Amino acid sequence: MDVAAMTTANRNPSVSHGPTTTQSFTARSSDPRTRFVDIRQPARPHHARMSASRAEDPYRFFTFEVTYGQISPLGVPQRGILINGQFPAPTIDCITNDNVIVNVINKLDEPFLITWNGVKQRKSSWQDGVLGTNCPIPPNSNWTYQMQMKDQIGSYSYFPSTEMHRASGGFGAIVIRARAVIFVPYLKPVEEFTLLISDWWKSDHKVLSQTLDSGKPLPMADALLINGLPSSTSFTVLGGCQMWL
Secondary structure, eight states, rough: OOHHHHHHHTTTTTTTOOOOEEEEEEOOSOTOOOOOOOOEEEETTTOOOOOOOOOOOOOOEEEEEEEEEOOTTTTOEEEEHHHEBSSSSSEEEEETTEEEEEEEEEEESSSSEEEEEEETTTTTGGGGSSSSSSOOOOOEEEEEEEEEEEOOEEEEEEEEOSSSSSGGBBBBEEEEEOTTOOOOSOOOOOOEEOOOEEOOOSOOOOHHHHHHHHHHOOOOSSSETTTBBOOOOOOOOTTTTOEEE
């Protein structure tokens, strides 16, 4: 279903909506992975309440293709879980109140599920991506998550939520920036750096999952990764300047 259909499909034909006019807006983004869409839809009368997003809230579209791939974060080749061929996975960069649409295509040989850690999911709890709320995406299938970054600012993360997949990758950052009209009581930073910190094992995620299923505890992690690297992560900064991590 395209976005124009999504915005109008929930209109109840049995309810009189009165005279309508046409509203339009264009999704805006500085992210090259985002698709711009011009949406035109009938305006709702004043007595009808919108339970979803406002027309001026932009849409950002992402496609995540989940595959296996060889990675060597500890210098030893091992099978990892990649998103769009990347480890760590791509960053979702957006602005508060943006509507984020993520089409996840599972190319693994096993079910896969992503959760959006820290996103409040107001009136969209069924998009949270955890068992009991969502079913895993079957192999060679897809699922499209639709959520609004409502009234949030800050850095969050997304990662696989089942079968120890997170121990093989598939995790990335979510950066939600403030709109220009929102006052932020900090100096504007000269630079911004995103740190993704994770435990890492040399063992395959399926071996780790079998260990847990047998009732045994996981072994100690072999390393702590920062942005997918064990020890060589470094940043060049200017002295006396404001930085955001």
